[in-house]
Amino acid sequence: MAKKSKKGKGEKVEADFKTVVFKKDPGRLEKQEHSCALFIDLNSDNRDDYLFIESRNWLKKKRVILYTGRKKQLKKSLDIGKYVTPVARYFDVNSDGINDLVLFDHGKKQEGHFSFTGSRPVLLLGSPNGKLIDDTSISNAYMEILEEVHEGDLAAVHGGVQVDEKVSAKWFDFGDIDNDGDIDIWVESSGGMNVNSHFLINENGSYTVDRNRIPNEILDGPLDSDFYRYHTSKFIDVNKDGHLDIVLGQHKTGSTFHINQSSRVFINSGQGFFDKYIDLPQTKFYNGFTRVRGIEPLDINYDGRIDLILAHNRQWGGGDGSAHFTGNYFQVLLQRKDGGFVDQTKRRIKGKQKWANGLRNNDVSSTELLASDINNDGHRDILINYNSTSVKYEAPTILINNGSGKLLPSSFQEAVSSDLEKDDVFSWSESNNDVKLWRFATKGEGIEYLKLNDSASNYSSTVRSLISSSVHHLSVEKPEDFQELTAYDSTF
Numbered sequence: 001m002a003k004k005s006k007k008g009k010g011e012k013v014e015a016d017f018k019t020v021v022f023k024k025d026p027g028r029l030e031k032q033e034h035s036c037a038l039f040i041d042l043n044s045d046n047r048d049d050y051l052f053i054e055s056r057n058w059l060k061k062k063r064v065i066l067y068t069g070r071k072k073q074l075k076k077s078l079d080i081g082k083y084v085t086p087v088a089r090y091f092d093v094n095s096d097g098i099n100d101l102v103l104f105d106h107g108k109k110q111e112g113h114f115s116f117t118g119s120r121p122v123l124l125l126g127s128p129n130g131k132l133i134d135d136t137s138i139s140n141a142y143m144e145i146l147e148e149v150h151e152g153d154l155a156a157v158h159g160g161v162q163v164d165e166k167v168s169a170k171w172f173d174f175g176d177i178d179n180d181g182d183i184d185i186w187v188e189s190s191g192g193m194n195v196n197s198h199f200l201i202n203e204n205g206s207y208t209v210d211r212n213r214i215p216n217e218i219l220d221g222p223l224d225s226d227f228y229r230y231h232t233s234k235f236i237d238v239n240k241d242g243h244l245d246i247v248l249g250q251h252k253t254g255s256t257f258h259i260n261q262s263s264r265v266f267i268n269s270g271q272g273f274f275d276k277y278i279d280l281p282q283t284k285f286y287n288g289f290t291r292v293r294g295i296e297p298l299d300i301n302y303d304g305r306i307d308l309i310l311a312h313n314r315q316w317g318g319g320d321g322s323a324h325f326t327g328n329y330f331q332v333l334l335q336r337k338d339g340g341f342v343d344q345t346k347r348r349i350k351g352k353q354k355w356a357n358g359l360r361n362n363d364v365s366s367t368e369l370l371a372s373d374i375n376n377d378g379h380r381d382i383l384i385n386y387n388s389t390s391v392k393y394e395a396p397t398i399l400i401n402n403g404s405g406k407l408l409p410s411s412f413q414e415a416v417s418s419d420l421e422k423d424d425v426f427s428w429s430e431s432n433n434d435v436k437l438w439r440f441a442t443k444g445e446g447i448e449y450l451k452l453n454d455s456a457s458n459y460s461s462t463v464r465s466l467i468s469s470s471v472h473h474l475s476v477e478k479p480e481d482f483q484e485l486t487a488y489d490s491t492f
């Protein structure tokens with residue numbers, strides 16, 4: 001149902017929501033707190049398909065179902081399976097011009113083990129007729145690792161006790177790191193039983209697990225006690241030399257294993273190896289004990305150098321009295337001439353940042369960020385996704401770029417005129433340079449989207465999507481060596 005837009009000063013976008021209804025009542029998909037969705041076009045027909053991840057309880061396995069959109073209707077088309085902590089993304093993995101769906105699972109600890117075990121990664125290749133092709137090339141790569149285990153090469157694995165094609169992954173990102181035309185993947189699987197964080201190097205569609213592209217001492221830390229962990233990753237050519245570098249967002253706690261670490265940019269040598277790095281500044285937010293969920297490049301001061309916006313949530317270790325795993329702190333890091341980064345958050349984000357403290361109705365945590373010119377003024381703004389659809393806290397939905405090097409935290413209503421309530425924001429998605437805002441339709445009969453005219457498409461945005469989800473309640477384990485007085489719920 002298209003809703004009437006309110007006329008207001010500075011109105012630039014008509015709030016014209018398009019509705020797609022469920023052909024059959026999807027039941028518990030409807031605005032459940034722990035549901036999330038991915039909006040994709042898997043057959044290049046310019047119609048979105050929909051992946052829903054549903055669960056009543058984030059501790060339980062979640063069912064992942066693909067719906068396809070036909071004639072403004074959502075039809076259940078594929079039950080992908082049940083996963084503990086599904087992390088679904090899409091990308092044109094095989095470079096045929098059609099999106100493909102990739103799903104990893106963070107999984108959980110097996111009884112008696114300190115490491116996580118995930119599931120078999122899913123790769124569904126999109127095709128012109130819309131039929132998805134189940135491809136095992138990614139999961140096969142983990143069988144190769146196991147052959148190394150059988151051969152006694154225990155150094156190749158972390159733990160080395162899981163003898164199958166499964167892997168545990170918190171997040172992953174796509175990029176051609178060796179410029180051979182094949183899309184490679186970075187898999188953040190620290191703490192995984194099968195293999196620690198690694199690249200999947202793509203050679204004509206067949207993948208090899210490679211842990212040697214980033215030297216261990218700069219990935220995991222120089223001390224024996226160091227075991228740096230990261231969460232989000234993003235391929236960005238930070239130094240603009242034509243080779244993708246990788247930004248790894250920290251997953252830092254008060255544990256001795258992680259206490260020295262920060263977010264890092266690993267610089268591509270030009271051959272797909274990363275032996276140089278740049279540490280990103282710590283935030284004062286929660287004493288720096290944060291997990292980075294969103295990483296987005298933006299040249300905020302127009303000096304030609306890529307700057308970074310990071311979204312942080314709390315982890316174990318800080319002490320401002322707020323609950324762990326909450327918060328929406330945005331960090332603005334400006335790239336200097338020498339390639340290093342300086343924290344200019346205070347100068348660049350106008351107004352005091354407010355963040356969720358984890359109390360009831362104030363437990364939101366920011367997830368992915370997306371730079372896009374939402375108000376069509378020629379400056380890319382920062383869109384923010386959250387993990388909850390029941391946001392009562394007045395979290396900003398957009399950081400509006402004022403064009404003079406500042407970001408203004410704004411609600412959607414402040415940015416573009418519409419009758420949208422802040423609680424309605426479900427998710428942003430981007431596909432073929434179209435940015436869409438999604439929300440549930442009234443009465444739960446379907447979902448609605450608002451297409452935003454993106455006039456600033458000169459930026460080479462990659463096809464990808466954002467998930468508004470609870471799925472990253474993963475990795476919430478308390479470090480075993482970390483002591484504190486307050487007892488928090490911990491699953492794993």
Ligand SMILES: [Ca+2]
Nearest residue numbers: 092094096098
């Ligand atoms: Ca493809």
Ligand SMILES: [Ca+2]
Nearest residue numbers: 176177178182
């Ligand atoms: Ca490649």
Ligand SMILES: [Ca+2]
Nearest residue numbers: 237241243245
């Ligand atoms: Ca580079």
Ligand SMILES: [Ca+2]
Nearest residue numbers: 299301303305
């Ligand atoms: Ca800059």
